Amino acid sequence: MSGFREFERGHSTWGNLEKVGPMGMSADPSPRPAVTRADVARYAGVSTAVVSYVVNDRPNKVAPATETRVREAIRLLGYRPNGAARALKLGSTEMLGLVIPDSTNPFFAELSHAIEDAANELGYALLLTNSNGSIATERKHVQNLSSRRVDGLLLASVEPHPDLGRFTESGIPAVLLNRNEPLPGSTSIGVDLVQGARTAVEHLIGHDHTDIDLVMGANPVAPIDGREKGWRHTLAERGLPEGVVYRGEFSRRGGYDAGQRLVASRRRPTAVLASSDTQAVGVLRALHEAGLHVPQDIALVSFDASQESEYAWPALTAVRQPIHEMARAAVEKLLKPGESGDEEHTVFPTEMLIRRSCGCTPAP
Amino acid sequence: MSGFREFERGHSTWGNLEKVGPMGMSADPSPRPAVTRADVARYAGVSTAVVSYVVNDRPNKVAPATETRVREAIRLLGYRPNGAARALKLGSTEMLGLVIPDSTNPFFAELSHAIEDAANELGYALLLTNSNGSIATERKHVQNLSSRRVDGLLLASVEPHPDLGRFTESGIPAVLLNRNEPLPGSTSIGVDLVQGARTAVEHLIGHDHTDIDLVMGANPVAPIDGREKGWRHTLAERGLPEGVVYRGEFSRRGGYDAGQRLVASRRRPTAVLASSDTQAVGVLRALHEAGLHVPQDIALVSFDASQESEYAWPALTAVRQPIHEMARAAVEKLLKPGESGDEEHTVFPTEMLIRRSCGCTPAP
DNA sequence: ATGAAAGCGCTAACAC
DNA sequence: GTGTTAGCGCTTTCAT
Numbered sequence: 108m109s110g111f112r113e114f115e116r117g118h119s120t121w122g123n124l125e126k127v128g129p130m131g132m133s134a135d136p137s138p139r140p141a142v143t144r145a146d147v148a149r150y151a152g153v154s155t156a157v158v159s160y161v162v163n164d165r166p167n168k169v170a171p172a173t174e175t176r177v178r179e180a181i182r183l184l185g186y187r188p189n190g191a192a193r194a195l196k197l198g199s200t201e202m203l204g205l206v207i208p209d210s211t212n213p214f215f216a217e218l219s220h221a222i223e224d225a226a227n228e229l230g231y232a233l234l235l236t237n238s239n240g241s242i243a244t245e246r247k248h249v250q251n252l253s254s255r256r257v258d259g260l261l262l263a264s265v266e267p268h269p270d271l272g273r274f275t276e277s278g279i280p281a282v283l284l285n286r287n288e289p290l291p292g293s294t295s296i297g298v299d300l301v302q303g304a305r306t307a308v309e310h311l312i313g314h315d316h317t318d319i320d321l322v323m324g325a326n327p328v329a330p331i332d333g334r335e336k337g338w339r340h341t342l343a344e345r346g347l348p349e350g351v352v353y354r355g356e357f358s359r360r361g362g363y364d365a366g367q368r369l370v371a372s373r374r375r376p377t378a379v380l381a382s383s384d385t386q387a388v389g390v391l392r393a394l395h396e397a398g399l400h401v402p403q404d405i406a407l408v409s410f411d412a413s414q415e416s417e418y419a420w421p422a423l424t425a426v427r428q429p430i431h432e433m434a435r436a437a438v439e440k441l442l443k444p445g446e447s448g449d450e451e452h453t454v455f456p457t458e459m460l461i462r463r464s465c466g467c468t469p470a471p
Numbered sequence: 472m473s474g475f476r477e478f479e480r481g482h483s484t485w486g487n488l489e490k491v492g493p494m495g496m497s498a499d500p501s502p503r504p505a506v507t508r509a510d511v512a513r514y515a516g517v518s519t520a521v522v523s524y525v526v527n528d529r530p531n532k533v534a535p536a537t538e539t540r541v542r543e544a545i546r547l548l549g550y551r552p553n554g555a556a557r558a559l560k561l562g563s564t565e566m567l568g569l570v571i572p573d574s575t576n577p578f579f580a581e582l583s584h585a586i587e588d589a590a591n592e593l594g595y596a597l598l599l600t601n602s603n604g605s606i607a608t609e610r611k612h613v614q615n616l617s618s619r620r621v622d623g624l625l626l627a628s629v630e631p632h633p634d635l636g637r638f639t640e641s642g643i644p645a646v647l648l649n650r651n652e653p654l655p656g657s658t659s660i661g662v663d664l665v666q667g668a669r670t671a672v673e674h675l676i677g678h679d680h681t682d683i684d685l686v687m688g689a690n691p692v693a694p695i696d697g698r699e700k701g702w703r704h705t706l707a708e709r710g711l712p713e714g715v716v717y718r719g720e721f722s723r724r725g726g727y728d729a730g731q732r733l734v735a736s737r738r739r740p741t742a743v744l745a746s747s748d749t750q751a752v753g754v755l756r757a758l759h760e761a762g763l764h765v766p767q768d769i770a771l772v773s774f775d776a777s778q779e780s781e782y783a784w785p786a787l788t789a790v791r792q793p794i795h796e797m798a799r800a801a802v803e804k805l806l807k808p809g810e811s812g813d814e815e816h817t818v819f820p821t822e823m824l825i826r827r828s829c830g831c832t833p834a835p
Numbered sequence: 836a837t838g839a840a841a842g843c844g845c846t847a848a849c850a851c
Numbered sequence: 852g853t854g855t856t857a858g859c860g861c862t863t864t865c866a867t
Contacts, residue, residue, distance in 0.1 A: 141562075141641070143860055154838045159862055166863070170836060185640060190619040191564055192860035194555035195843050198505075202598070202619075211584050211778070216575045223574075223601060232619060234566070235599040237587060255554040255566075255596065276549060277505070359782045388782045395784050414575070418723045418752045420759050420784050507844055518854045523846055530847065534852060556844035559859045 142186045151180035162188055194256065203441065204234045204252030206245055207263045207284075212357070213384060213413035214428075215263065218284070221434030222261060229442055231258065240265050249274060259441035267328050269293075282440050284433075287329040289452035296437050296453045300333025300410075301340075303426040303457035307380055307408045308341040310424075310459065314466045316378035316406060320350040322365040322390055324357035324382045334382045334410060350376065355386070362389025370397040378406040384416040387423050387464075402466035412460050421463035429455050506550045515544035526552055558620065567805065568598045568616030570609055571627045571648075576721070577748060577777035578792075579627065582648070585798030586625060593806055595622065604629050613638060623805035631692050633657075646804050648797075651693040653816035660801050660817045664774075667790040667821035668701025671744055671772045674788075674823065676709055678830045680742035680770060684714040686729040686754055688721035688746045698746045698774060714740060719750065726753025734761040742770040748780040751787055751828075766830035776824050785827035793819050 144162075148155045153173060160167045161177040169177075180186070194200040203226045207215040223233045234257060238245035245265055252260055253274055262269060263284040271281050271293060283295035311319050319342065326332040335352065342350055353369055355361030362381060369375065370393055381387035387409035394401055401407050401421055409416060412427035433455055440453070461467050508526075512519045517537060524531045525541040533541075544550070558564040567590050571579040587597045598621060602609035609629055616624055617638055626633060627648040635645050635657060647659035675683050683706065690696040699716065706714060717733055719725030726745060733743065734757055745751035751773030758765055765771050765785055773780060776791035797819055804817070825831050 141860090145860080155861080156838060156840095156863075157836085160837090163862080168836065173836080185637065187614075187618045187641065189559070189860050191555050191558035192843090193862080195553070195559050195845085195859090196861045196863090198843075200555055209584070210574065210587075211577075211580045213575070213577075216580045219599075220573070220575050220601060223599065227600075232598050232600070232615065234596050235583075235587065236591075236596070237584060250551075251596065254551045273549065277551065359778060363782070388779075392782050392784065392786075414723060415752075415779055418727070418756050420756065422756075505844090509844080519845080520847075520854060520856095521852085524853085527846080532852065537852080553844050556859090557846080559843090559861085560845045560847090562859075 141189070142184045143189070144186070146184055147177065147180045147186045150184060151176045153177060199258050200256050201230055202232045202234055202255070202257045203259045203261060203438070204236070204248075204255070204257035205261045206236050206238055206248045206252070208238050208240050208265055210235065210237055213415050214411045214430075217413060217430050218263075218434060221431045222438060225435045225438040229438065231438075231442070238265055242266055245269075253277060253279060259438075261437055261441065264328065267330070280441050280444065282437050284437060285328070286452065287326075287333045291451075294440055294451060296433055296440070296455065298428045298433070298455045298457055300457075301337035303410065303459075304334040304337025304380065305341045306457070306459050307410075307426055308338050310465060311378045311380070311406060311408060312341075312345055312347070314378070314402075314406060316376075317347050318350065318374070318376040319347070319378045319380060320353065320369060320376040322353045322355065322362055322369070322379055322381040322386050324361060324386060325354060326382075332382065334380070338380055357383050357386065359385045359389040359392075362386030362391075363393050364389070366390035366393025370394065370399065376405065378408075381407065381409040384409050384411040384413045384419075384423065384425060387425075388415065388419055391419055391423075391464075401464050406466045407464040408459075409464075417462065419464075424462045424465035424467065425460050427458045427460050429458070505553070506548045507553070508550070510548055511541065511544045511550045514548060515540045517541060562620075563622050564620050565594055566596045566598055566619070566621045567623045567625060567802070568600070568612075568619070568621035569625045570600050570602055570612045570616070572602050572604050572629055574599065574601055577779050578775045578794075581777060581794050582627075582798060585795045586802060589799045589802040593802065595802075595806070602629055606630055609633075617641060617643060623802075625801055625805065628692065631694070644805050644808065646801050648801060649692070650816065651690075651697045655815075658804055658815060660797055660804070660819065662792045662797070662819050662821055664697025664821075665701035665704075667774065667823075668698040668744065669705045670821070670823050671774075671790055672702050672705040674829060675742045675744070675770060675772060676705075676711070678742070678766075678770060680740075681711050682714065682738070682740040683711070683742045683744060684717065684733060684740040686717045686719065686726055686733070686743055686745040686750050688725060688750060689718060690746075696746065698744070702744055721747050721750065723749045723753040723756075726750030726755075727757050728753070730754035730757025734758065734763065740769065742772075745771065745773040748773050748775040748777045748783075748787065748789060751789075752779065752783055755783055755787075755828075765828050770830045771828040772823075773828075781826065783828075788826045788829035788831065789824050791822045791824050793822070 144155050144158045147158050157169060158177055160169045161174050205219055205222060207219055210216055210219055226233050234252060236248040242265055260279060260281040261284055275281055283293050286295040286297035308319060321338050323335055353365035355365040366389055381390055387407055394405060399405055409423050409425045412425035416423040416425045436453060508519050508522045511522050521533060522541055524533045525538050569583060569586060571583055574580055574583055590597050598616060600612040606629055624643060624645040625648055626645060639645055647657050650659040650661035672683060685702050687699055717729035719729040730753055745754055751771055758769060763769055773787050773789045776789035780787040780789050800817060
């Protein structure tokens with residue numbers, strides 16, 4: 108037996124990489140059999156444990172010479188660790204799940220990109236799903252991600268009260284994205300929309316506007332959106348007339364429709380606050396089509412400050428959400444609970460980016 | 472023993488879901504132990520195999536009464552199949568990997584969304600990664616996805632000749648996205664950019680333009696981009712003077728820079744073809760800033776026809792890539808080889824969407 | 836510093 | 852129609 112073992116474990120060339128079927132028939136040639144850690148171990152003349160130690164640099168030390176041999180075997184055989192097996196053993200897939208309404212929307216596109224970066228940095232991959240605004244689809248995705256055993260869930264829900272009970276019960280941490288208010292029992296992050304709207308309206312008032320309307324997306328998450336609240340309160344505080352709210356989808360189209368109604372209204376405002384860039388872009392189109400000039404005829408301020416808003420004509424003055432900070436915070440809440448603040452709800456401040464559409468800078 | 476077995480396998484209430492540590496100490500209470508199929512089987516008084524049959528509706532038939540009992544147990548215990556274990560056993564993760572340069576770019580945002588839909592439809596989840604234009608990052612992601620054992624890879628590479636050898640050797644199918652030409656040994660899809668540019672330039676010529684310049688992104692994939700080729704050839708064929716090429720990044724910023732150079736040039740064209748919407752949007756800004764009117768002073772046609780281009784001012788006439796068809800085709804090539812055409816390289820036709828920027832419609 | 840071996844939770848061939 | 856069971860490839864404890 109000793110001779111056999113010598114052969115098996117020696118450094119002899121690897122004569123037959125192809126595995127053979129259980130019956131001795133050669134296997135289907137197209138998908139060649141995966142190289143496992145056993146192959147590597149045999150080739151390098153070590154045990155499978157040592158291969159693990161080398162691959163993971165953990166938990167035992169390995170002699171330099173052995174390590175070299177193992178690495179060489181890995182390279183030569185083209186070995187790739189099997190993530191599924193590892194996940195099963197460790198109970199961790201090193202994947203995060205993300206559910207957003209629409210990755211095509213610039214705000215969510217930028218947010219999800221930032222989340223991917225933050226997750227990657229910590230060694231996690233991102234399973235990305237779109238709910239397309241549908242509660243049913245959202246639930247399906249959450250369920251699916253749960254079954255796939257993601258190590259954490261990031262959810263920009265379209266439900267006012269997403270029921271994560273079933274989910275978190277399973278021990279998977281979750282954080283709610285894009286939230287206005289705390290939701291008891293959940294971890295969430297959001298932005299101070301009220302203050303953001305306040306700043307925007309104050310700014311418009313500073314430009315001597317007194318008729319300031321609002322183009323508002325239908326926020327499925329909160330009965331009264333923070334942007335609407337801040338706008339309304341600021342107007343009231345300053346003793347200005349109530350503005351009118353044009354409601355529509357959170358999209359260019361929704362903004363365009365609202366803009367057309369606004370243009371046609373008998374009492375046209377001199378300034379408009381839009382609840383997202385995409386809507387503002389739609390409003391802009393309606394205004395242009397009506398031959399109205401921004402900011403001369405109507406001033407415009409929007410939310411989000413995505414790249415698109417910078418290249419609108421005129422460039423949009425906008426309330427920026429700190430997307431990267433939010434993404435990082437969300438991922439860290441998920442992966443390092445206790446390190447960052449452990450509040451239920453974390454609110455981020457906004458920042459107003461002054462560009463052309465508010466009237467600060469004369470048109471070129 | 473028989474009594475014990477009765478108890479074990481009977482329908483008695485489930486007294487103690489909490490597992491206990493190996494030492495008899497109660498386990499850390501926070502992450503409660505996962506419910507496995509064994510728990511379900513015990514609770515329902517069946518074998519684990521039957522639970523599998525019910526969950527997968529396969530491969531054996533199950534008596535209706537048994538099925539009901541199993542489903543009830545699943546519901547009550549909150550059982551979720553463990554994807555990692557399933558993947559290990561089946562050798563399939565039911566996940567697809569996608570690598571794109573930038574999910575924030577409208578074109579890739581729309582493409583990846585469409586791919587997600589197509590994948591979902593077939594029961595696959597999407598692992599999304601951004602290379603951010605970096606070859607090193609792209610390779611890292613490909614390697615990582617390979618290790619995670621995705622069932623297929625969709626790659627919009629930033630390399631002219633991505634080396635998928637290592638990857639496909641492992642038996643994972645891959646398809647290259649956004650490709651101009653076939654790459655020997657690879658499956659790829661793309662659009663007929665030459666024809667698209669041809670159509671655009673012909674259209675501009677139809678508007679009596681003779682000076683047609685090109686704002687071109689640096690295409691890392693092909694030495695001469697199809698758009699450039701089509702533009703150049705059409706100009707030559709029609710006996711028109713060679714236009715000038717303004718090169719820059721595939722971004723709003725890149726288009727803006729190019730636009731500024733174009734505006735400042737001594738021989739300003741009367742029409743411009745832009746190689747992407749984002750660039751066209753940048754050009755538009757430069758033109759606006761220079762007080763130039765589109766299409767009166769300069770006509771503009773772009774590639775992609777993303778939503779953003781529809782809401783630019785003026786709305787951009789653009790060459791549309793059939794994103795949904797391409798996404799579906801890519802996923803099917805991956806998952807059902809042989810069903811759809813098995814060509815190495817599939818080329819999709821483009822379609823020109825006439826809007827305002829070319830001069831077809833008078834400005835409102 | 837290295838190796839043997841026990842599972843992680845699931846599927847499906849096979850036996851009944 | 853249902854049960855038994857052998858792994859899938861990996862990590863890690865414990866022994867050497």
